[in-house]
Amino acid sequence: MNSIRGLLQNRKPLVTVSADLMVFAAIERMAGADVGAVLVLDDAGSIVGIFTERDCLQKVSSKKLDPTTTPLRQVMTTNVRYAKPEHSVEACLRLMTERYFRHLPVLDEQGKILGIISIGDLVKARLTEQEFVIGQMEHYIADSLPVQR
Numbered sequence: 001m002n003s004i005r006g007l008l009q010n011r012k013p014l015v016t017v018s019a020d021l022m023v024f025a026a027i028e029r030m031a032g033a034d035v036g037a038v039l040v041l042d043d044a045g046s047i048v049g050i051f052t053e054r055d056c057l058q059k060v061s062s063k064k065l066d067p068t069t070t071p072l073r074q075v076m077t078t079n080v081r082y083a084k085p086e087h088s089v090e091a092c093l094r095l096m097t098e099r100y101f102r103h104l105p106v107l108d109e110q111g112k113i114l115g116i117i118s119i120g121d122l123v124k125a126r127l128t129e130q131e132f133v134i135g136q137m138e139h140y141i142a143d144s145l146p147v148q149r
């Protein structure tokens, strides 16, 4: 099974912020980097939360909170699930679909943050893998057919 290690190259920049940052500033950082999620770190660099586009809608806009005075710590998700580089594309897709989220930080054995993968990255990898297998099977079938004279 394909691991997610290969998906960590050529990524969009990883955006990390502090829990004291206001939502509006976080949105500016997300828009500037063209990403849908930021990781919230404490002073020691450990993950304390994640804040995504969905949180902007569900926890800020729809609650009529003021993004310029609401700190991330009030609206971020604190129990952040993550993956390791050796985890398979399928396992990560399963976790995301079961838990209804679309972003997954990837940490190495030492707890170093390697990046965030999105559900789009995983679906693309899965499709590429399936296309490869189908191509192999088509070749196999074509080679097995008796030659027409």
Ligand code: AMP
Binding pocket: 037, 050, 051, 052, 053, 054, 055, 076, 077, 079, 080, 081, 082, 100, 101, 102, 103, 104, 105
């Ligand atoms: P998303 O679909 O990724 O925009 O996120 C949907 C909800 O799940 C939001 O409340 C996020 O804060 C939360 N969320 C996103 N990614 C994770 C994650 N890896 N672990 C825990 N919660 C997450």
